[in-house]
Amino acid sequence: MIASAAATSTGQHGEFEIQATAAYGAGFEVLAVEGHARRGRLILRHGTVETPVFMPVGTHGTVKAILPASLREMGAQIVLGNTFHLWLRPGLDVLQRFGGLHGFMGWAGPILTDSGGFQVWSLSGAAQISEEGAKFASPVNGDKRLLTPEISMQIQRTLNSDVVMQLDECTPFEAHGHLTTELEARHSMELSLRWAARCKTEFTRLENPNALFGIVQGGMFEHLREASLESLVEMDLAGYAVGGVSVGEPKEEMLRIMAHTPHRLPAHKPRYLMGVGTPENVVEGVAQGVDMFDCVLPTRNGRNGHLFTRYGDLRIRNARYQTDDRPVDESCACQCCEGFSRAYLHHLDRCGEMLGPMLASLHNLHYYVNLMREVREALDARRFAAFRKQFEADRARGVA
Ligand SMILES: [Zn+2]
Incomplete structure (x- = not known):
């Protein structure tokens, strides 16, 4: 096998050790x-x-x-x-x-x-x-x-x-x-x-x-x-x-x-x-x-300063973010939003600092992964149609 x-x-990697699990290719329910x-x-x-x-x-x-x-x-x-x-x-x-x-x-x-x-x-x-x-x-x-x-x-x-x-x-x-x-x-x-x-x-x-x-x-x-x-x-x-x-x-x-x-x-x-x-x-x-x-959108766009948020997309290069002390997305719990401001991300982008694309990619991926978690929760509760309506209205609202 x-x-x-x-x-x-790969034993030296400890937690990365690969476990042999089920013998079948894929189960789906x-x-x-x-x-x-x-x-x-x-x-x-x-x-x-x-x-x-x-x-x-x-x-x-x-x-x-x-x-x-x-x-x-x-x-x-x-x-x-x-x-x-x-x-x-x-x-x-x-x-x-x-x-x-x-x-x-x-x-x-x-x-x-x-x-x-x-x-x-x-x-x-x-x-x-x-x-x-x-x-x-x-x-x-x-x-x-x-x-x-x-x-x-x-x-x-x-x-x-x-x-x-x-x-x-x-x-x-x-x-x-x-x-x-x-x-x-x-x-x-x-x-x-x-x-x-x-x-x-x-x-x-x-x-x-x-x-x-x-x-x-x-x-x-x-x-x-x-x-x-x-x-x-x-x-x-x-x-x-x-x-x-x-x-x-x-x-x-x-x-x-x-x-x-x-x-x-x-x-x-x-x-x-x-x-x-x-x-x-x-x-x-x-x-x-x-x-x-x-x-590739969350990572590719992240590297180009294009951030996805609950209330639409945000382009961090825009001069309006130069002094904005709010996080990228106030409803997001990622490390980027918990620790850093829009003004800081704008600054990193201007200086071509590596941390800029790292934080932006992290946030964007977090946004997508979290969106799917919300989709699953909505489906579990049989309220996907209502969720979708709210999602579309929120996204169309635009970033404040
Ligand atoms: Zn975030």
Whole structure:
């Protein structure tokens, strides 16, 4: 078992020791339902995740500027790792020495890794896609690389991710100067289905005890998404994601797909909406039946002085905060809001001090994690509809 090997190799880290737990990939139960919205519980090998959940993104094996201890303290339950980047750097032989990503990054909780596909399409525009996989030049050193469904499964096995994503071709909204046509979206979706089947075969051959999720594609075409969903469900995977949203489409198009696809996924399996999004989009996603979310917004925006608060967004660079002695968000209990003023954050930003992005990222992540805690409490109390109304009114009010 990889898990026990990991415990040996990382034993010196004490509390980060990896516990081998259940032998199954993922258990999921729905605890409460309100409309399409669900309150659930996802059981993974490195821990239990209460859903709906927001998953902080840790691209290079680190949630940028945040210590794992701070993630635990704020109540983050599961983080994302990036297959593509970790494969290229530090590489699999290093990760293997640590029994996978948990021991290497000092995070003992659940980890979800993407398949690497999205980065191939978005970072190296010159990737050549064939039936076999995607050929590209490494952005690190220019080496020619080939990512196939089998290789993606092998990398994610080495990472020992709790949730393994299938390799898919993310259908763009627009490419080569035109909107993706139905024929292009169909070819891309069908290729993703064939890759899903190959992923499942390899995942099984590797005797991976974690959970494999499929990804529904089909672009902005509902009938293609239904065909994709139907074929993936036949493969009986541990969970299902909705991909190909938040890929440059107008907001109405994204909302149309969010209203169409998630609630059609199997009710007894976890549902993951990839790469979405703003606090409003996440709450909308919950209302449409989504259980899991990830997005770079809290950390990326934090680094740019863009802070999320209960009463709308705050841009700390604005001169009006130069003498403002209030915390970023008076209703927030994070270390940033408990210890520091807007004026201090404004000052750190002006001086380009490292603590500025650290505090801003900490606050933003705390905001998202806490928002999901409130969503879960509302679902537990069967008052999600009222919660959502209040949430939207508060956010629209604007920062004082
Ligand atoms: Zn705060």
